[in-house]
Amino acid sequence: MYNDYIQLLAKQGFLVYGFDYYGGSRNSKSGGQDMLQMSVKTELTDLTNVVDKLISENFVDDSHLNIIGVSQGGVVASLYATDNPEKVHKLALIFPAYVLFDDVKETYQSLGSPAFEQLPDSLIHHNASLGKLYLTDALDINIKDVQSKITVPTLIVHGTNDTTAPYQYSVDASQRIPNAKLVTVEGGRHRIDDNFSKIAIPATQNFLAE
Numbered sequence: 211m212y213n214d215y216i217q218l219l220a221k222q223g224f225l226v227y228g229f230d231y232y233g234g235s236r237n238s239k240s241g242g243q244d245m246l247q248m249s250v251k252t253e254l255t256d257l258t259n260v261v262d263k264l265i266s267e268n269f270v271d272d273s274h275l276n277i278i279g280v281s282q283g284g285v286v287a288s289l290y291a292t293d294n295p296e297k298v299h300k301l302a303l304i305f306p307a308y309v310l311f312d313d314v315k316e317t318y319q320s321l322g323s324p325a326f327e328q329l330p331d332s333l334i335h336h337n338a339s340l341g342k343l344y345l346t347d348a349l350d351i352n353i354k355d356v357q358s359k360i361t362v363p364t365l366i367v368h369g370t371n372d373t374t375a376p377y378q379y380s381v382d383a384s385q386r387i388p389n390a391k392l393v394t395v396e397g398g399r400h401r402i403d404d405n406f407s408k409i410a411i412p413a414t415q416n417f418l419a420e
Contacts, residue, residue, distance in 0.1 A: 212280070214407065218411060245338060246331070246341035248343070250286055250289065250351065251350075252343070254293075256286075257290050272297070275297060277290065278304065280303075280304040281374075281375065285306055287306075288301070288303065295362055300364070301363070301364040303380075304368075308357075308375065309379050310348060313335070314344070317345060318345055318349060329342035330342060333345070357383050360389075363389050365390075365393065365413065365414065365417040366390060368392070368393075372399055372400045393409060
């Protein structure tokens with residue numbers, strides 16, 4: 211389904227580059243299945259490297275660089291936009307997983323809130339085997355502060371039936387981000403399916419074309 215978005219935006223005249231994060235999932239093509247060295251901060255480094263490479267190309271209009279982030283990628287895109295407002299023209303977030311910061315706090319507390327150096331190298335977090343870096347990097351971020359510092363035009367598309375990254379987190383984020391627009395997908399879940407896309411695709415196309 212991601213390819214559908216890429217192809218439609220390309221047909222609209224956008225130069226589109228899609229990638230997955232190193233170790234970002236069990237199905238990652240960029241870094242195999244090892245998620246033990248992955249965190250939102252390592253993914254921020256990945257995104258930074260991708261953007262730097264793209265804007266170095268003479269066929270890329272670096273004054274109109276738009277970033278689309280999905281789920282945890284939406285969190286990473288938010289971090290990038292906060293740190294690099296001069297490089298981002300517009301920001302589009304598809305069911306951003308802002309909930310992850312509360313999730314890691316819950317996991318950390320369930321482990322007894324130990325000193326970071328006492329955390330196990332590998333741990334189970336939401337049925338995934340992750341490294342302690344995932345927890346420590348997320349615990350170091352105040353996402354509400356990050357959201358309030360996003361200055362670029364921002365679109366958030368989120369479904370009301372998302373049980374992985376609850377819709378309310380995007381409602382709250384849309385109120386903190388100064389120039390944000392929230393598009394609601396009634397009944398939408400944490401997946402890009404036909405029901406979600408019939409709202410998300412035109413919303414994204416119109417937002418980027420404005």
